Amino acid sequence: MGSMDGTIGLVTGIANDRSYAWFIAKSIMAQGGRCIFTHLPGDKMERRCRKAIEGLGVEDPWLMPMDAASDASMDEVFAKIGEDHGRLDFLVHSIAFADKDWLTEGKVTATPREVFTQAMDISAWTYMGMANRAKPLMTDGGAMVAMSYYGAEKAVPGYNVMGVAKAALEATTRYLAMELGQAGIRVNTISGGPIRTMSSMAVGGFSQILDWVEQKAPLRRNVTGEDVGESAAWLLSDGSSGVTGQVIYVDCGYSAMGL
Numbered sequence: 001m002g003s004m005d006g007t008i009g010l011v012t013g014i015a016n017d018r019s020y021a022w023f024i025a026k027s028i029m030a031q032g033g034r035c036i037f038t039h040l041p042g043d044k045m046e047r048r049c050r051k052a053i054e055g056l057g058v059e060d061p062w063l064m065p066m067d068a069a070s071d072a073s074m075d076e077v078f079a080k081i082g083e084d085h086g087r088l089d090f091l092v093h094s095i096a097f098a099d100k101d102w103l104t105e106g107k108v109t110a111t112p113r114e115v116f117t118q119a120m121d122i123s124a125w126t127y128m129g130m131a132n133r134a135k136p137l138m139t140d141g142g143a144m145v146a147m148s149y150y151g152a153e154k155a156v157p158g159y160n161v162m163g164v165a166k167a168a169l170e171a172t173t174r175y176l177a178m179e180l181g182q183a184g185i186r187v188n189t190i191s192g193g194p195i196r197t198m199s200s201m202a203v204g205g206f207s208q209i210l211d212w213v214e215q216k217a218p219l220r221r222n223v224t225g226e227d228v229g230e231s232a233a234w235l236l237s238d239g240s241s242g243v244t245g246q247v248i249y250v251d252c253g254y255s256a257m258g259l
């Protein structure tokens with residue numbers, strides 16, 4: 001018997017089988033949960049996402065395109081979930097975006113307004129946008145998890161405007177938890193350690209970050225997708241029934257270090 005038997009939820013953010021969302025879906029399914037999916041619109045994105053989902057052993061997945069920058073696109077997805085499934089028990093928000101031209105050292109001060117606004121919109125506001133649409137479907141309560149990074153609270157060279165957006169995402173987690181708790185919906189975020197994915201490779205100096213963490217983290221290694229996937233499944237299951245509004249570190253202890 002799994003801790004997520006009989007549950008169904010939406011997993012966003014699978015670009016390929018290295019995405020954090022892919023590992024999260026794998027752990028959810030291992031606990032008996034059923035995942036339905038969205039991908040960024042476009043044939044290439046759909047192909048890659050579908051292939052990754054096949055790798056999870058899901059035949060004929062429920063999969064829709066969703067551009068989180070578009071209210072209409074989000075409305076369409078959640079309306080179709082309502083029509084096809086009638087409910088949601090969990091939601092995985094594992095998406096982020098910032099123009100990579102501004103994710104290198106020395107590129108904080110001159111960040112253009114539109115780059116800042118887009119990073120905030122896609123990486124932080126969308127947690128509210130999805131939560132608002134998921135709420136009416138979570139009639140028996142539910143749980144949500146999003147993905148953040150240590151650069152939300154400390155300045156990490158190259159992370160720049162994305163760090164600012166992640167700070168907003170972490171605050172959003174607390175405010176959503178405050179409002180959705182009465183509906184029995186828990187809202188948490190994982191601050192995950194660095195792993196190589198399509199998005200993280202856009203951050204200037206990412207390889208040095210991996211080397212540094214390996215040397216300094218208490219566990220003397222970098223986190224794996226499995227580490228994060230298992231913690232996310234726990235946050236989405238009744239095993240964490242008293243946990244909400246939290247940012248949980250899954251980073252081999254790196255954030256606990258002073259030096």
Ligand SMILES: NC(=O)c1ccc[n+]([C@@H]2O[C@H](COP(=O)([O-])OP(=O)(O)OC[C@H]3O[C@@H](n4cnc5c(N)ncnc54)[C@H](O)[C@@H]3O)[C@@H](O)[C@H]2O)c1
Nearest residue numbers: 013015019020040068095096147149194195197198199200
């Ligand atoms: N990889 C890391 O080192 C790391 C560490 C901590 C947190 N995170 C966070 O984990 C989450 C997942 O990232 P990842 O590292 O797995 O990379 P990834 O590139 O595999 O996933 C990012 C996803 O965001 C999606 N996305 C971007 N813009 C979108 C939009 N407008 N609408 C819908 N989807 C959109 C992409 O399609 C992609 O699937 C992100 O929030 C990221 O910031 C990553």
